[in-house]
Amino acid sequence: MKTLGFDKAPGDTRIVVAMSGGVDSSVTAALLHEAGYEVIGITLQLYDHGMAVERKGACCAGQDIYDARQVADSLGIPHYVLDYESRFRQSVIDEFADSYLNGETPIPCVRCNQTVKFRDLLQTASDLGADALATGHYVQRKEGDGGAEMHRAVDRSRDQSYFLFATTQEQLDFLRFPLGDLPKSETRALAERFSLPVAEKPDSQDICFVPNGSYARVVEKLRPGSVESGEIVDLDGQVLGQHNGIIHYTVGQRRGLGIGGAEGPLYVVRLEPETHRVVVGPKAALARDLVRVREANWLGPIPSGNEGMPVEVKLRSAQEPVQGRVHLSGTEDKARCEVWLDSPQYGVSPGQAAVFYRGDRVLGGGWIDATELRNVEAARQVA
Incomplete structure (x- = not known):
């Protein structure tokens, strides 16, 4: 585990760990505890506990809360469960349903990180007198000339930076990601070495409140009669x-x-x-080379001038970044921008995210609002 960048001894440093009950967050807590930090584990109950008990293969379910408590007990660290159900419903679930009804393809995990976890939980950690909030995300936090920077994980197959683009600079200053330089295989090995009760637990696959990946069924239940x-x-x-x-x-x-x-x-x-x-x-007909973005968040230089800023942009979580240039839509509004892609891309969907990179560094990102095709001739050649 790399140094966490504190200017005091681990024993004098309090860190709250967001413990989901999975292997990654459990190893995060174990590593920090072994390094001598004062660790406090917090698990969030995000939706109805009765329904959660029946959920398998997703984070924040009833079994996961139990698992997180078992891990904390095995490490000998304090553990608390916070009821964030109403906040999660308002900030994540309701928007998820409305977004689908508006013809978008949302990413609720980003909203969860942006609001419930990195806003509400971070504030709770601060209220507890913590020096940092640590999570099991696979992303790197590095100190740069202008402060903390977000970089892609060393293990590209596990990189989660796409889902964290909405992290603000203030939040990034307070956050720590101890697993960012580890491959998943080493995380599993560490879970075995620490004899964690979740060492062989499979990774979560589904969105936590979507049973068996049936998004439509959830929307129909949340918005009866609207489909x-x-x-x-x-x-x-x-x-x-x-x-x-x-x-x-x-x-x-x-x-x-x-x-x-x-x-x-x-x-x-x-x-x-x-x-x-x-x-x-x-x-x-899917070809698009202009992507309009709303709610842009910047963790690096902000585009300026008519030429825009060259970036690599990721338009879906499973897609490799492609070349393009980012232009602000207006000089006063830094939350709206346009991405001019060097070559047409296919299947760019409103509601997904456009995340900007320079090498491994995350420069920012935003939500895809609309798409267009500017260079029709280039699209014909590619097709």
Whole structure:
């Protein structure tokens, strides 16, 4: 574990660890405890405890709260469970449902980090007199000339920086990520060495409040009567079929459309919540090279001038960054910007995030609001 950058001895340093009950956060607590820090474990109950007991394979479920307590007991550190259910509902779940109904593809884990964990929990850690809040995220925090910087994890296959783009500079100053320079295999080995009760526990896969990955079912339950059926149409407006709600579709989707194209496969090109229409077309129709971004958060230099700022931009969590330039939409509004991509990309979906990098460093990011195609000729050549 790299130094955490404190100017006092570990024994005089109090660190709150966000303990989800999984292997990563448990190893984080164990490493800090072994290093001599005063460690306090906190676990969040984020939704109905009765429902949580039935949930498997996701964080913050009833079993996970129990597991976090078992780990804390094995380490001999204090452990507290905080009821953040109402905050989580307002800040994460409600927005998730509304975003799907608006034809977007949201990322609730980002909102959870942005609000409940890195705002509310961070404030709680500060109220407890902690010097830092530590988490089990795979991302690196490095000291730069202008303060703390966020960098991608050493293990690129585990890197979670995309989900942390909304972390503010003030939050990053207070946060610590002890696992950022470790491969997952070493984390597992450490769990065995510490004899943690969760050493062989599988990683969480699902969004914590979405059973079996069924997003549509959750939205229907949260917003009863709001899901309306409609038409599946081609780019010319010709009706090709019917659907049971746009919440079942996302931009770039090919499978599960229930229709076929005479000249090749069809993809979801856009969703129209006002008319309840799903618009489909060939892959070429997905090409986009202009991405409009809202709620931009900056952890590095901010674009200036007409030329914009060269960046590598990640448009989906599983996608590698691509080259582009970021321009502010207005000189006074730093929360809105445009990304001009060097080459067209396909399946860029509103509601996802655009995260900006320079090498391994995270410069910032924001939410994708809309997309366009500027260079039609380039898109034809790629297609």
